[in-house]
Amino acid sequence: MTQPILEIENLSISYFTRAGEIPAVVDFNMVLHEGETIGLVGESGCGKSTMAMAIMQYLGSNAKVVKGSIKFKGQDLALLSKEELRQLRGNDIAMIYQEPMASLNPSMLIGQQLTEVLRCHQSISKEQATCKSLEMLESVNLPDPQRVMTSYPHQISGGQQQRVVIAMALLTSPALLLLDEPTTALDVTVEACIVDLIEELAAKFNTAMIYISHNLGLILETCSRVNVMYSGQVVEVGTVGEVFDQMKHPYTKGLFDCIPLPTADKYSRPLKPIRGQLPLPNQRPPGCFFGPRCDHFVSGTCDQQRIEIDAVPDQTGHAVRCARWQALDLTAPTEVVAGQAEPQQIGKAILTVKEMQKYYEVHDDSLLAMLKGDRTKVVKANERLNFESHAGETVAIVGESGCGKSTFAKVLMGLETASSGEVRLNGQDIANTHVTKRRNDQTSAMQMVFQNPFDTLNPSLTIGSQLARVIKKFGVSTDKKEIRAKVLELLDLVKLPADFAKRKPRQLSGGQKQRVGIARAFAGNPSLVVADEPVSALDVSVGAAVTRLLMSIQQEQQTSLVFISHDLSLVRYLADRVVVIYLGNIVEQGSTEEVFAPPYHPYTEALISAIPVADTAVKKKRVFLVGDIPSAMNPPSGCPFNTRCPRKLGKICEEQVPPLLEASGEHRIACHIPLQELRAVEPVFMLNTDPAPIENEG
Amino acid sequence: MSMLKTTFNAIGLLRESTVGMIGAIICLFWVLVALFASVLAPFDPVSSLVPMQKPFTENPAGGVFWFGTDLLGRDILSRIIYGTQTVLIYAPLATFTAYVVGIVMGLAGGYYQGKVDTFLSFVSNVILSFPVLVLYILIIATIGASGINIILAVTFASAPGIFRIVRGLTMDLRNREYVAAAQTRGESALWIMFVEILPNARGPLIVDACLRMGYVIITIGVLGFLGMGLPPPTPDWGSMISDGRKLFPVFPHMAIFPCIAISSLVLGLNLLSDGLREISLRD
Numbered sequence: 001m002t003q004p005i006l007e008i009e010n011l012s013i014s015y016f017t018r019a020g021e022i023p024a025v026v027d028f029n030m031v032l033h034e035g036e037t038i039g040l041v042g043e044s045g046c047g048k049s050t051m052a053m054a055i056m057q058y059l060g061s062n063a064k065v066v067k068g069s070i071k072f073k074g075q076d077l078a079l080l081s082k083e084e085l086r087q088l089r090g091n092d093i094a095m096i097y098q099e100p101m102a103s104l105n106p107s108m109l110i111g112q113q114l115t116e117v118l119r120c121h122q123s124i125s126k127e128q129a130t131c132k133s134l135e136m137l138e139s140v141n142l143p144d145p146q147r148v149m150t151s152y153p154h155q156i157s158g159g160q161q162q163r164v165v166i167a168m169a170l171l172t173s174p175a176l177l178l179l180d181e182p183t184t185a186l187d188v189t190v191e192a193c194i195v196d197l198i199e200e201l202a203a204k205f206n207t208a209m210i211y212i213s214h215n216l217g218l219i220l221e222t223c224s225r226v227n228v229m230y231s232g233q234v235v236e237v238g239t240v241g242e243v244f245d246q247m248k249h250p251y252t253k254g255l256f257d258c259i260p261l262p263t264a265d266k267y268s269r270p271l272k273p274i275r276g277q278l279p280l281p282n283q284r285p286p287g288c289f290f291g292p293r294c295d296h297f298v299s300g301t302c303d304q305q306r307i308e309i310d311a312v313p314d315q316t317g318h319a320v321r322c323a324r325w326q327a328l329d330l331t332a333p334t335e336v337v338a339g340q341a342e343p344q345q346i347g348k349a350i351l352t353v354k355e356m357q358k359y360y361e362v363h364d365d366s367l368l369a370m371l372k373g374d375r376t377k378v379v380k381a382n383e384r385l386n387f388e389s390h391a392g393e394t395v396a397i398v399g400e401s402g403c404g405k406s407t408f409a410k411v412l413m414g415l416e417t418a419s420s421g422e423v424r425l426n427g428q429d430i431a432n433t434h435v436t437k438r439r440n441d442q443t444s445a446m447q448m449v450f451q452n453p454f455d456t457l458n459p460s461l462t463i464g465s466q467l468a469r470v471i472k473k474f475g476v477s478t479d480k481k482e483i484r485a486k487v488l489e490l491l492d493l494v495k496l497p498a499d500f501a502k503r504k505p506r507q508l509s510g511g512q513k514q515r516v517g518i519a520r521a522f523a524g525n526p527s528l529v530v531a532d533e534p535v536s537a538l539d540v541s542v543g544a545a546v547t548r549l550l551m552s553i554q555q556e557q558q559t560s561l562v563f564i565s566h567d568l569s570l571v572r573y574l575a576d577r578v579v580v581i582y583l584g585n586i587v588e589q590g591s592t593e594e595v596f597a598p599p600y601h602p603y604t605e606a607l608i609s610a611i612p613v614a615d616t617a618v619k620k621k622r623v624f625l626v627g628d629i630p631s632a633m634n635p636p637s638g639c640p641f642n643t644r645c646p647r648k649l650g651k652i653c654e655e656q657v658p659p660l661l662e663a664s665g666e667h668r669i670a671c672h673i674p675l676q677e678l679r680a681v682e683p684v685f686m687l688n689t690d691p692a693p694i695e696n697e698g
Numbered sequence: 699m700s701m702l703k704t705t706f707n708a709i710g711l712l713r714e715s716t717v718g719m720i721g722a723i724i725c726l727f728w729v730l731v732a733l734f735a736s737v738l739a740p741f742d743p744v745s746s747l748v749p750m751q752k753p754f755t756e757n758p759a760g761g762v763f764w765f766g767t768d769l770l771g772r773d774i775l776s777r778i779i780y781g782t783q784t785v786l787i788y789a790p791l792a793t794f795t796a797y798v799v800g801i802v803m804g805l806a807g808g809y810y811q812g813k814v815d816t817f818l819s820f821v822s823n824v825i826l827s828f829p830v831l832v833l834y835i836l837i838i839a840t841i842g843a844s845g846i847n848i849i850l851a852v853t854f855a856s857a858p859g860i861f862r863i864v865r866g867l868t869m870d871l872r873n874r875e876y877v878a879a880a881q882t883r884g885e886s887a888l889w890i891m892f893v894e895i896l897p898n899a900r901g902p903l904i905v906d907a908c909l910r911m912g913y914v915i916i917t918i919g920v921l922g923f924l925g926m927g928l929p930p931p932t933p934d935w936g937s938m939i940s941d942g943r944k945l946f947p948v949f950p951h952m953a954i955f956p957c958i959a960i961s962s963l964v965l966g967l968n969l970l971s972d973g974l975r976e977i978s979l980r981d
Contacts, residue, residue, distance in 0.1 A: 414882070415881055415882065436884060438884060448878075450879060452875055455875040458876040458893075460898050460900075461897070470883060473883050473884070473885065474883070517879075
């Protein structure tokens, strides 16, 4: 066997803070060979990024390797001098970060930044460097590399930026590439393309890769082996097949139970969140770190001495850190707890949106625009939106960033008024009433759950006073004692202890803050709640719990829920009906089953195929979208999707607005392609037992 | 109760910054001097006791002129001690009013943006385009020298600077989701500005207020020095320096002690604000 690229042995890293030594990574082992991709998966705070930084020898000044070694091609990295490390970084080991815009220097041309890497590490002429950079940009499938070379980072889209970052990392043909959540900041369709590109490049350049992610679906698509980390320890390691299909650690099992699969809904496979929360690094329990959250915890066995990682016989390389793994069978399907979610009676229409339009006028104050004489440009954020939402029903609004989802939410909430059309809430038209002019019962009838848990609560006020304010504002109660009682009731509703009322938001974790956000939205007994990506910023186990909570409150109170999201697996799980928006236009809407099965709108098809699926039994058809979403300031004529559509018919798509095809009563698709043809399209997801699906469509 | 607790927490935090602690001790020293001026001052600050004396001269009527006496025979130590009261009443008051005006302007400009902001920004830019000293002299020369007018002048000259800080902070904070949450439940603009935005801007504002108070103390000194401060015989550090300036080469004691007083108090405030900034950056 050849020498491995990377060998990590018994590595332990600690942070030294005012509170003392905090172990961040404990006993980490890894061997990575040429051309191999290993995944590192776990929730935030599990030590993934610390590992990446340790490999780069780029730990903060308060972090120290307390034990073990990292060997790169047999060389101990800790023994290298600063100068040697400088030569190594970027040349032999490259890293790709989460935020592409932050990895590129905004004041330098992309060409300069690319050639700089080469000229820094290799004695190479300027012309050669340019030539090589161009080649590399071409191999990351960037259209028009010449133009990209002479652009500044802000002039290209996020997906293109990440391609440039990947190109930059690969320029020097590194032996090892670290990818730290490289697609988290990108849209799903872009993510699918980037993941595909990474796979393709890994094969082409034979680079060894470490792929860090919290998304099990992405790990399945990119990696051959996977390390599952929890609280600084690897709890399970093995090939993707072993870990995904024959998991031995309860945490791994817990992670899988937390993520919605696009092949199942809330009735057939309800999410099962992991209870409790990640222990703080200085408050880890004795024995198994996962013990307090584990369903299979046995006191005396699990909470005594440290649990060592144990190899699974017959499966080389599959190992698990659990005292009771031999006694557990985790591959059995999780029991469905009855009564968790039952199909709801759909009530009367709460929200009716009719032909709603929202145009923004943007004033261009540049000298050029003044000379030309056209100083106002119109941004068509929403174009003819039509849909209904009923009591007890969840309607998901789906689309990529920039599709007009957030504008729509703003109009609903009354922060903006519609340009034309109707928005009826409980029968009253509120499209043109700004929130300050709405009656109290109109504002309390529709409330919102926001996206960012760290931003959703006022950091200066206690949780209790923020909830009390809502209760008072909506006139639910005016009596002090009654308000107090109602605050405690609300906290109880979102399953938070009563003493949280006295706490400030900074004393709460992300998931807890989001629960308070939900409590706030439900304080005025709303008939409609708009949730704008409520769990996208949360860890999977926390997100699952919040999703479940939101769902159960909604069912209990028969609230209509408008769920804005780009996460289609969650939408598939949660929603009763789906509205797909592209560039402000509804391209498809219908019940969840209808939208997720043929006939698809070509855009929906691409969106669905972009979902990373963490299930080895599912075979996925892949549809890639080329290009970027056009600007809403200058949308394409005819069908808005015609510039990226893989099934474009021809001229007709560019010239005529597509007709609304009625696939069934509620299921409508806006497309020129005849319905029979759309019906004939094979479904995106198939079980592996099915005949081989067609790959790389479009 | 909770106020007390917050204060204790703040002091506890300040202990972690040596610089801030030194600054706080200097400021506390001057506050105590101002509070107990009547106990600490050995003589009456306004009555002429003897012809001018150098430091450490004994008063024939008993006691010692530790810092000497001035041209009118008034005890310099007592005048400095009572002068602390002048400074520590007018400087915080003037800073406070400047902050009230600056905050209201900044919140309005940052929250409403558009025309309101354009107007307010224009006004503050006009004010800021004058050299500060010229502005003070102009104002005081027009409306006359008195305690209230000092406060007015300082407010007029400092509010635009505060406006800019508050406006910037507001523009950032108004995009937070908790502000959107307040908007969607129909809160009034005033509520949003003063309850949802202002408390969350307090960190940088407190640091700036300490720093600005130091400038105001210098300003009051300068006004006194130019004869535009409080009317005599009120003990005022600035006018004491001005009085002693002519004889400085021969009798430096008349000017040097008030100079030390001003610089130490300003230094104390600057160190305190440095310390506060250090602590706020750490978290």
